[in-house]
Each structure stands twice: as C-alpha cells, then as structure tokens.
Amino acid sequence: MHNLLLIARREYLEQIRKRAFLISTILVPLFIGAILAFSAYSNKDLMNAGKHIAIATTDKSLASEIIAQLLNNKDERSEFDSIDGATEAQKAELTAKLKAKSIDGFVWVESQNDSVTKAMYESLSAGDIVIPEKVQGALNKVLVRRRMAQRNISPGEADALLKDVSVDVEQLNEQGQEVKSNFLATFFTGYLMAILLMMTTMQYGMNVARSVIQEKTSRIYEVVLSIAKPTEILAGKLVGAGAVGLTQIGIWGAAAVVIAGSSLATGMMNSNMHFSLSAKQIAFFTVYYLLGYLLNSSIFAGLSATCETEQELQMFVPLVTVPVALSFALIVAVINNPSGAFSVGISLFPLTAPIIMMFRMGSEMPPAWQFAASIALMLLSIWGALWVSSKLYRVGILMYGKRANLPEILRWIRYS
Amino acid sequence: MPIVELIQVTKAYESKVAVSQLSLAIEAGQMFGLLGPNGAGKTSSIRMMIGITIPDSGEVRLFDRPFDRHALARVGYLPEERGLYKKMKVIDQMVFFGQLRGLTAEEARSRGIRWAEKLMIAESLEKKTEELSKGMQQKIQFICSLIHDPGLVIMDEPFSGLDPVNATLLEDTLLELKAQGRAILFSTHRMDQVEKLCDSICLVNKGEAVLSGRMREIKGRYERNRILMQFEGREDFLKSAEIAEAKNYSGHVEIKLKPHGDAQKLLHEAAQMATIYRFEMVEPSLEEIFIETVGGRADA
Numbered sequence: 001m002h003n004l005l006l007i008a009r010r011e012y013l014e015q016i017r018k019r020a021f022l023i024s025t026i027l028v029p030l031f032i033g034a035i036l037a038f039s040a041y042s043n044k045d046l047m048n049a050g051k052h053i054a055i056a057t058t059d060k061s062l063a064s065e066i067i068a069q070l071l072n073n074k075d076e077r078s079e080f081d082s083i084d085g086a087t088e089a090q091k092a093e094l095t096a097k098l099k100a101k102s103i104d105g106f107v108w109v110e111s112q113n114d115s116v117t118k119a120m121y122e123s124l125s126a127g128d129i130v131i132p133e134k135v136q137g138a139l140n141k142v143l144v145r146r147r148m149a150q151r152n153i154s155p156g157e158a159d160a161l162l163k164d165v166s167v168d169v170e171q172l173n174e175q176g177q178e179v180k181s182n183f184l185a186t187f188f189t190g191y192l193m194a195i196l197l198m199m200t201t202m203q204y205g206m207n208v209a210r211s212v213i214q215e216k217t218s219r220i221y222e223v224v225l226s227i228a229k230p231t232e233i234l235a236g237k238l239v240g241a242g243a244v245g246l247t248q249i250g251i252w253g254a255a256a257v258v259i260a261g262s263s264l265a266t267g268m269m270n271s272n273m274h275f276s277l278s279a280k281q282i283a284f285f286t287v288y289y290l291l292g293y294l295l296n297s298s299i300f301a302g303l304s305a306t307c308e309t310e311q312e313l314q315m316f317v318p319l320v321t322v323p324v325a326l327s328f329a330l331i332v333a334v335i336n337n338p339s340g341a342f343s344v345g346i347s348l349f350p351l352t353a354p355i356i357m358m359f360r361m362g363s364e365m366p367p368a369w370q371f372a373a374s375i376a377l378m379l380l381s382i383w384g385a386l387w388v389s390s391k392l393y394r395v396g397i398l399m400y401g402k403r404a405n406l407p408e409i410l411r412w413i414r415y416s
Numbered sequence: 417m418p419i420v421e422l423i424q425v426t427k428a429y430e431s432k433v434a435v436s437q438l439s440l441a442i443e444a445g446q447m448f449g450l451l452g453p454n455g456a457g458k459t460s461s462i463r464m465m466i467g468i469t470i471p472d473s474g475e476v477r478l479f480d481r482p483f484d485r486h487a488l489a490r491v492g493y494l495p496e497e498r499g500l501y502k503k504m505k506v507i508d509q510m511v512f513f514g515q516l517r518g519l520t521a522e523e524a525r526s527r528g529i530r531w532a533e534k535l536m537i538a539e540s541l542e543k544k545t546e547e548l549s550k551g552m553q554q555k556i557q558f559i560c561s562l563i564h565d566p567g568l569v570i571m572d573e574p575f576s577g578l579d580p581v582n583a584t585l586l587e588d589t590l591l592e593l594k595a596q597g598r599a600i601l602f603s604t605h606r607m608d609q610v611e612k613l614c615d616s617i618c619l620v621n622k623g624e625a626v627l628s629g630r631m632r633e634i635k636g637r638y639e640r641n642r643i644l645m646q647f648e649g650r651e652d653f654l655k656s657a658e659i660a661e662a663k664n665y666s667g668h669v670e671i672k673l674k675p676h677g678d679a680q681k682l683l684h685e686a687a688q689m690a691t692i693y694r695f696e697m698v699e700p701s702l703e704e705i706f707i708e709t710v711g712g713r714a715d716a
Contacts, residue, residue, distance in 0.1 A: 006515050014503055218502065222495040223560070226466035226488060227516045394468075 003228040004236040011240025015207060016247065025248050029255035050077040053131060054094055054106035056086035062109060062142065069138040078131070098122060107135050116143065190331070190359040193285065194324045196249070197292045197354060202320050204245040205297030208237045209304030209313055212393065216305070230390035234301050238386075242293060281361055284371065291378040292354035296323065298382055302389025305396035327355035338363040348374045350381040417480045419444050419568045419599035420465055425474035427460055434460035436623040437474070442599045442616070444567070447590065449614035450603040451702075453710055457623040458603040459496065462570055465601075466493050479567065489518055492566035494557055496573045496603075502546040506532075506556055509545060510563055517564035524563060531559040535585060550577040558586060562593075569593060571602040575609060587613060607703040617702075621710050631702075638700045643671040643679060649690030658682045 015021060057063040063082040070076055081103070083090055094106040105123030109116055119139060121132040141162065148158045212234075215221045224233055300316065307313045330352065334343045338360045347356040347366065353374045360366050418441035427435040435457045442448045450458050463469045464476055467485055478487040500509055507528055514524025532538045535555045540548055545556065554577050562569065574590075575583045590613065594600055604610060610617060611631070618628035627634060646668055654662045654669065658677035663670045673679060683695055700708075 002518075003516060006512065010501075010504075010512050014501070018503075218499065219495055219497040220499045220501060222463075222468065223493060223499040223513070224516070225468045226491070226493045227513075229485070 003232045004239065007224075007228065007233055007236025008240035008243065011211065011237050012243045015241060015244045021244065021248070025251050029252055033255075050079065051104040051131065052079045052081075052102075053135075054081040054083060054097070054103050055109075055135070056083035056090060056094060056106060057109040057111065058086055059109070059111045060085045062111065062139075065142045066107075066109075066135065066138045069142055070134060095122070098124065104128075105131060107132075109139065190355055190362065193289060193292075193355050193358045194327065196289060197296065198320060198324050200245045200249070200293055201296040201300070202317065204241045205293070205300045205320070206313070206317065207244070208234075208241045208297050209300045209307075209316075210310060211237055211241070212301055212304040213307055213310055213313060216308075216396075225394070230394040231386060234298070234386060234390050234393055238294060238297050238301065241297065242290075245293065284361060285358065287375065288354040288357055288378075291375065291382065292323075295350060295378060295382050295385060296320065298385040298389055302385065302392045305389065305393040323351040324355065327352045330356065331359060334359050335363060339366070344370060348377055350374075350378045353378055417444070418442060418477070419479060420570075420601065421475075421477040421480075422461065422464070423475040423477065425461070425464060425471045425476065427464060427469060427471050433623050435464070435471075435620075438618075438620065438623070438625050439474075440618045440625065440628060442568075442601055444599050445594060445597045446599055446616060447594050447614045448599070448601045449610035449617040450601060450620065451605075451607070451610060451617055451706065452603075452620040453605075456620045458620060459572060460623075461620070462493075462572055462601075462603065465570060466491060489564070490567045492561040492564065492569045494561040494569075494571040494574055496576070498550075498553055498557065500545045500553060500557055500560070503544060505542060505544055506537075506548070507541040509556065510560055513560040514563045519564055527563050528559060531563065535559065535589070551579060551582050554578055555582065555586075558589075567598055569598055569600045571600070573604055574602055575604065575606060583609075607701065607706055611702045619706060619709060627705070627709050634705065635699050635702075638705060639675075640697045640699050641673040641675070641677065642698050642700060643669075643673065643682070644694065644696045644698055645669045645671060645686070645692070646694035647686065647690040647692045651690070653682065653686040653689055656682050656685050658685075 055063045055066055061084050063084045067080045067082050097103050107121050110118040145158050303316050304313055330346050334356055346352045347360055421441040422438055425435055425438045452458050464471050467488055476483040510528030511521055511524045532541055537552055537555050590600055616630050619626050658673055658681055659671055660674040661672040679697055
C-alpha cells in the first residue's frame with residue numbers, strides 16, 4: 001500500500017505539472033463558455049431577428065388584426081407594415097419592393113366571404129422558417145376568434161377557450177409521491193456517463209498506458225520492479241492518473257456551476273427541461289463512474305504492456321468506444337422494459353453496467369441487490385483485469401524488441 | 417556468510433536457455449565481477465537476484481536466507497540502461513526512490529544532498545533529469561541505488577558513459593563501500609576495471625559459468641608464459657626455439673613462450689647479443705584469460 005501510494009503520488013504530480021494538463025484544464029471551460037455564449041446570442045438573434053415584413057390581406061381588417069396578434073409577444077422585434085383590403089396592383093408593388101430589398105418579405109392572404117382561400121409568404125431567403133411559422137399561428141388565432149365572434153362568443157370567452165395548455169409528465173417515485181418525470185434526466189445521466197467514461201478513459205486511461213510504455217522504453221521498470229510488485233505499480237499508476245482526471249473534472253465542474261449560475265445559461269436553458277436528480281442517483285453516478293474508469297484503464301494498462309511504442313498503442317484506442325457502443329446498442333430494450341431479465345443481465349455485466357444502470361435508474365429504481373451485485377462484479381473484474389495486466393506487464397516488459405501476438409499473450413498470462 | 421548466493425540456478429525463456437546451472441556466492445566486503453560476452457546471461461542472472469524473474473530451478477538466497485521480497489529493501493540496484501524519470505527533478509527523483517526503499521522524505525532528501533555533494537553534482541539537484549548529460553544521469557542513478565544504504569549493491573555496467581575522471585570517482589566510491597563491509601556485484605565488459613577492483617569473478621558464457629573463483633587463484637591457474645622485454649642490439653634471439661610468438665615494437669617486445677618454454681634459456685641467449693634493460697615474466701591479463709576461455713565460443 002505504501003508503494004502504491006508513492007507511485008500514485010509521483011504519477012499524479014508528474015501529470016498535473018505538465019503544460020498539457022494546465023492548458024486543457026483552462027481552455028476546455030473557456031471554450032465551452034464561448035460556445036454557450038455564442039449560441040445563446042445567435043439563438044436570440046435567430047428567434048427575434050428584427051425583420052421588415054409587409055402583411056397584405058384582401059380582407060378589410062385582417063392584416064391589422066394579425067399584426068396586433070403578433071405584437072402580443074413583447075419580445076417581437078420585427079417591423080410589420082399592414083395593408084388591409086389589398087389589391088393585385090399592391091401585390092405587384094410588394095414584389096417589386098422585395099426585389100429591391102426594401103422589405104425582407106411579405107405575407108399575402110386572399111379571402112372570400114370571411115374564409116381564407118389562400119395564404120402565402122414570399123421572401124428572398126428559402127431558409128426563412130421563423131416568420132411564416134409565427135404568421136401562421138397569428139392568422140389562425142385571428143380566424144378562430146372571428147368564427148367564435150360569428151357564433152356570438154364574447155372576446156373574453158374566446159380568450160378563455162383559446163388558452164394554451166402544456167402537458168406535464170409526472171412519475172411515481174419510490175415513496176409513491178408524484179414527481180416531475182425523470183425521463184430527460186434518465187437520458188441526461190446515461191449520456192453524461194457515456195461521454196465522461198469515454199473521454200476520461202481515452203485521456204487518462206491512455207495516460208496510464210502511455211506511462212507504462214515510457215517506463216518500458218527507458219527501463220525504469222527494472223528499478224521499480226526490484227522494489228515494488230507489478231500489481232502495486234499498475235494500481236499506483238491507475239490511481240495517480242485517475243486522481244488527475246478527478247482533479248480536472250472537479251475544476252470543470254466548478255467552472256460549470258459558475259457558467260450555469262451566470263445569465264448566459266438562462267438564455268440557453270429551455271424551461272421544459274427539469275432535472276430532478278436525487279442524492280442517491282448522484283452517489284451511484286459517482287461510484288459507477290469510478291468503477292467504469294478503473295476497469296477500462298486497467299484493461300488498457302495490460303494492453304500497453306504488449307506494445308513497444310505509442311504508435312502500436314494507438315491501434316487500441318478505438319476499443320475505448322466498445323463499452324459505450326455496446327451499451328447504446330442495448331438501450332432500447334432497457335427503456336422499454338427496465339426490469340426485464342435482459343435489462344438486469346446487461347446491467348450486471350461489468351463493461352455495460354455503468355451506462356445501463358444510469359438508464360435503468362432513470363426509468364425505474366432497480367432493487368438494492370442488483371446494485372450490490374453489479375458493483376461486486378465490477379470490483380471483481382477490476383481485480384481480475386489488474387491481475388492479468390500485471391502478469392502481462394511483468395512478462396511483457398522483459399520481452400522487449402518485438403510485439404506480442406495473441407498466442408504469445410495467452411502464454412504470458414500463464415507464465416510468470 | 418554469503419550475502420547473495422545462486423545455487424544451481426537455471427532460467428529458460430521461450431526459445432533459449434539464458435542461465436544454466438549457475439552457482440556463485442558473494443561475501444560481505446567483497447567486490448565481485450560478473451563477466452561475459454553480450455548475451456551470456458549476466459543480466460538474466462542479476463534479474464533473478466532482485467526478484468524481477470524467478471528461476472525455473474535452483475535457489476536464490478539473499479542475506480543467507482531463501483529469497484524473500486522483503487530482503488530487497490537491503491539491495492541497491494543500478495540497471496544497465498537509464499532508469500530515471502526524464503521529466504522529474506533530480507532531487508525529487510532521489511526522494512522518490514528513497515521513499516520506495518522505506519526512507520522518510522526528509523531523510524531521503526538530506527542523504528540525496530550529501531551524496532550529490534560527494535559526487536560533485538550538487539548544482540544539478542534542482543534540474544530536470546532530461547537536461548543533464550549521460551554521465552551526470554549515471555551518477556544520479558548511482559545515488560538512487562545507494563540512497564537507502566544497502567548491504568548488497570548490484571550494478572549492471574556502472575561505468576558506461578563516464579569519462580575517466582568520473583569513472584575514478586565512482587571506483588573510489590565503490591571501494592569505500594567495500595571497505596564498509598558491503599557486498600558489491602558488478603557486471604562489465606571492461607576487464608581493466610575488474611582486474612583493478614574485484615576480489616572474485618565469475619565468467620559466464622552461453623548461460624554457464626566457465627570460470628569462477630578468487631582473482632588471485634584464477635590467475636595462478638595460468639602459466640606465466642609471457643615476457644615483457646626492453647633491449648638494444650641484435651634481435652636474432654627472437655627466433656629462439658623457446659618462443660611461440662613475439663611482437664617487437666622497436667625495442668619493446670611482448671613475447672609468448674611455447675608450452676614449457678624456458679625463460680632462463682631465452683634470457684641467456686638474448687644477453688649474448690643485446691643489452692637488456694628489462695626482462696619481466698608477467699601473468700596473463702584478465703582480458704587474455706577472457707579471450708582464451710571464451711575464445712570463438714561467444715555469441716557476440
């Protein structure tokens with residue numbers, strides 16, 4: 001344990017002092033902040049672009065009514081010209097104005113006997129989808145009001161009838177209380193787990209692998225192996241590199257809280273997105289993340305012992321995506337039947353457990369024994385991966401000069 | 417009591433036998449040279465002494481007990497190639513290895529500084545290892561393997577990459593350690609150093625010990641059939657029936673006698689035709705013994 005901690009501390013300090021660590025730790029939050037700021041800004045811009053639109057109706061007052069409806073939205077920044085009782089000559093005039101770019105577009109509504117026969121929006125840009133959407137909504141509301149008025153329904157009553165209702169999805173939690181549905185949170189935690197696992201394994205798991213190769217080529221291992229056991233060395237490296245990962249994620253997490261708390265994020269957040277993560281879910285998330293990371297990186301540490309150079313190691317990088325891809329391929333089955341035998345099976349399988357458990361937890365809390373079993377299985381497989389890896393490490397480093405093929409690797413595992 | 421002992425040790429890898437039935441023992445206060453051509457099995461033997469590999473058969477004993485990893489805390493090991501972390505500061509490196517060997521950080525630091533002063537690299541303590549020359553790195557490696565005051569010091573090619581001044585510095589340090597009663601084993605190709613420093617040697621070839629024992633005793637096994645001579649005058653005596661081979665460097669001659677050749681008779685012959693300034697019968701150098709023993713049998 002003493003050796004393990006010393007090796008972990010050395011690994012941690014070396015990596016954390018690297019320029020690359022500093023740069024990525026600072027740049028990533030800055031980068032994400034910039035993207036958020038930019039997209040918040042451009043979204044606002046896109047939704048409420050101040051355009052100059054003409055609305056022309058053959059009806060005597062429809063254009064004014066549509067514009068009144070549009071201007072109900074206080075955020076509306078476009079400018080509208082209304083032309084009630086428009087004629088064909090005025091339409092030709094609008095087309096000419098559009099060509100001359102003195103307006104951004106015009107709406108033409110033809111009607112006979114109070115029923116609209118034709119409504120169209122003409123603009124120079126094919127991608128202009130926001131304005132027609134808005135105008136259509138306003139036009140329909142105005143028409144419905146008119147029909148209600150014809151059936152002797154007062155404007156007040158009409159407003160009450162037209163009031164929008166949105167559907168809230170609720171779910172019974174373990175205590176039988178109704179809570180807002182966690183469906184989004186389900187996906188959110190599942191995806192977050194997948195992204196975090198993939199990113200950190202790719203970066204820190206690979207760092208472990210890289211440092212194994214580095215020691216192999218510089219022969220430091222001979223000295224260290226004459227003091228510490230291979231399992232201590234590998235576990236020390238995993239813990240050290242893992243702590244670097246946690247430090248970085250911690251810094252990013254703090255940055256995320258700052259960004260989320262700022263006004264930037266409020267522009268981004270859609271009010272329909274409710275995350276209600278319980279403390280229990282957060283705790284399980286942390287546990288499964290750590291276990292998943294340790295399992296993946298101990299497998300990579302073993303693979304790296306069979307490589308001679310970093311280039312050879314690069315060939316193994318795509319393997320990082322295997323547990324993630326596997327989990328995602330199986331998601332549909334889990335979402336449809338979170339407590340079915342198949343779902344339980346794959347949530348116990350160590351490689352898919354971290355991500356699948358997140359999805360299952362979101363849809364329906366699995367029983368305690370399943371958590372216990374999957375965590376136990378993961379711990380067991382981490383130990384197993386470490387054991388095999390340290391065998392590969394001990395023998396692999398003594399067999400420098402050539403890369404191992406599969407039969408050789410199997411021999412190495414038996415050999416000590 | 418032997419500090420380290422190999423008893424009939426054999427180690428085979430997939431395709432070849434690296435060490436075969438090798439036995440050797442090193443006592444406290446002894447400097448032991450492990451010699452042999454490249455690929456003879458020197459490093460394989462050393463690796464079994466420090467527990468990196470385990471023998472297929474035979475026994476390794478450390479400090480008069482069967483091999484036990486705990487005993488490694490009293491062993492200092494210097495590998496043949498650089499075994500240092502390139503990005504680490506020199507002093508941090510010393511502290512790390514000291515702590516792995518069970519020292520406290522403070523103790524390791526103060527010992528590291530003392531050693532660095534002794535080996536004249538104190539000004540490099542705060543530098544990163546990669547900024548230093550090969551010779552400097554070798555000295556740091558040397559310190560890292562001695563920082564915990566080991567009873568057994570194992571060094572694989574300790575003098576490689578060192579200039580004569582630094583090589584002498586390290587030789588003196590090894591002699592001091594020997595005087596303090598430590599057992600020292602080093603492997604090398606440099607016969608002159610072995611001859612100068614070692615009390616005992618073991619010459620391995622193709623995994624087997626072909627020659628071992630105390631230096632004096634080994635040398636005694638070989639005939640004194642070489643003569644160094646300095647003369648002025650006629651050199652016809654060099655065609656004497658007693659001589660197998662003679663190299664004449666204008667007055668300085670190295671002569672090898674025939675088996676049972678008579679040196680006195682040769683001296684008599686020479687004295688009749690030349691003035692003799694020097695006539696010395698010398699024992700064979702270790703290098704000659706090495707070449708004669710290994711001869712064409714070495715792999716490399």
